[in-house]
Amino acid sequence: MANGAALEQNTTALWGGGRQPFGVSYGKMMMWFFLLSDALTFSGFLTAMGMYRFKYETTWPIAEDVFTHFPFLHGEHPLLFVALMTFILILSSVTMVLAVNAGHKMNTKGVILWLGLTIVGGFTFLGSQAWEWYHFINGDKGAIITESNTVMYVTPLEGEKAGEIISMYELITGQEKPHGDHSEFRTADMIAAFGLNENMTLRMPGKGVDGQAITLDRAAALQELKNAKILQGANMRANEYGNVLFADFFFFVTGFHGTHVFSGVVLNIIVFINVLMGTYVRRGHYEMVEKVGLYWHFVDLVWVFVFTFFYLV
Amino acid sequence: MSDNNAYPSEHHEGPEGTKWIWKVFWILLIVTTVEVVLGIIKPAALTDTHLLGTSLLNVIFIVLTIGKAYYIVAEFMHLGHERKNFMWTITLPIIVLIPYLTFILLTEGGYMNTLMNM
Numbered sequence: 001m002a003n004g005a006a007l008e009q010n011t012t013a014l015w016g017g018g019r020q021p022f023g024v025s026y027g028k029m030m031m032w033f034f035l036l037s038d039a040l041t042f043s044g045f046l047t048a049m050g051m052y053r054f055k056y057e058t059t060w061p062i063a064e065d066v067f068t069h070f071p072f073l074h075g076e077h078p079l080l081f082v083a084l085m086t087f088i089l090i091l092s093s094v095t096m097v098l099a100v101n102a103g104h105k106m107n108t109k110g111v112i113l114w115l116g117l118t119i120v121g122g123f124t125f126l127g128s129q130a131w132e133w134y135h136f137i138n139g140d141k142g143a144i145i146t147e148s149n150t151v152m153y154v155t156p157l158e159g160e161k162a163g164e165i166i167s168m169y170e171l172i173t174g175q176e177k178p179h180g181d182h183s184e185f186r187t188a189d190m191i192a193a194f195g196l197n198e199n200m201t202l203r204m205p206g207k208g209v210d211g212q213a214i215t216l217d218r219a220a221a222l223q224e225l226k227n228a229k230i231l232q233g234a235n236m237r238a239n240e241y242g243n244v245l246f247a248d249f250f251f252f253v254t255g256f257h258g259t260h261v262f263s264g265v266v267l268n269i270i271v272f273i274n275v276l277m278g279t280y281v282r283r284g285h286y287e288m289v290e291k292v293g294l295y296w297h298f299v300d301l302v303w304v305f306v307f308t309f310f311y312l313v
Numbered sequence: 314m315s316d317n318n319a320y321p322s323e324h325h326e327g328p329e330g331t332k333w334i335w336k337v338f339w340i341l342l343i344v345t346t347v348e349v350v351l352g353i354i355k356p357a358a359l360t361d362t363h364l365l366g367t368s369l370l371n372v373i374f375i376v377l378t379i380g381k382a383y384y385i386v387a388e389f390m391h392l393g394h395e396r397k398n399f400m401w402t403i404t405l406p407i408i409v410l411i412p413y414l415t416f417i418l419l420t421e422g423g424y425m426n427t428l429m430n431m
Binding site: 020023025028032033035036044048050051053055057078079083087091093094097101287290293294297298300305307311313 | 322323331334335337338341342345346348349352353367371374375378381382385386389390391395396398399402403406407410411414415418419421422423425426429
């Protein structure tokens, strides 16, 4: 009977079947199962992008031609800004583990400090992502879009810049594009400038065949240009970087990840307020910090894969 | 309705102190730095060597990424210190399904590419 009474008391600690499955609490296990399904969702997006990238293998835009900006720095710095974003997210993951660690020791001050810093890291990442989107949407060099909706870059036939992308600014004004310039140009000016500059031709985005981007000769370029339009910036229907799906996947994958970061920050703030109010001291444990911590690390984990498959490979 | 928050999960002894956290941080930071440096200089020796249908450089990127993912999941998310049956319950579907989906979609993408160029 004594044993029975002890069991009776403990049923609140146990799941319906009388024991904790896997030695994990209900909330923590459900968080893990949610993350498992979310991982499959993200892998669906990334593999779908891989499929179209394989389909348009030769003309799929190269990330280094697209993401070249770094705040306050002139010139082209591919990869640097995303590397910084990755660093911010890893750092905020570290502060989150430190918060969970402090929670295990019932150290409220430690949880407040580290969880607070995690929230700051989350906002910093979101700000960086807004900056990245701003530059992606506004565009950089500009391109042309032909009647058949093919995007092509302007490039010199000969000279030291042969094969490199010439900005619309440089084509039309003859001067190098100033840092952060977003002036819009007219199609007529582009066609006139292209016609006058005998050294200019068009090339396709992407790595091309055997590492050589597909480049038109001057006559074919003039032919393509007849009904072409100037294209600056990016939206869901067309973008100056190349294939329309490239920008669509960019908006969708990084946007979905950003939504996760945002909801992670919101969850962290809710738990932070509860920490301040002493909710978890009264409850006797800080497992809620651990549960939102799992979600926060997952956001970092997804970014590791987005970083590789969107920017590196 | 029982209160699901009344009792926490069974406690599993992880490493003591905070030293291990910083160790994982340095591993993640160094691996990321290596990836960025390789991505910027793109050594010809690595881009021109082919392995498993892509360049050696891409294979290195993917291996390093999975390495980073392992440290985040096993250490930061503490899954490596949970009971083994729980660990496999979470990781096995991912280990099986994601490579399977990747294989199917990339094969299909390659086939669409061949069709387009016919």
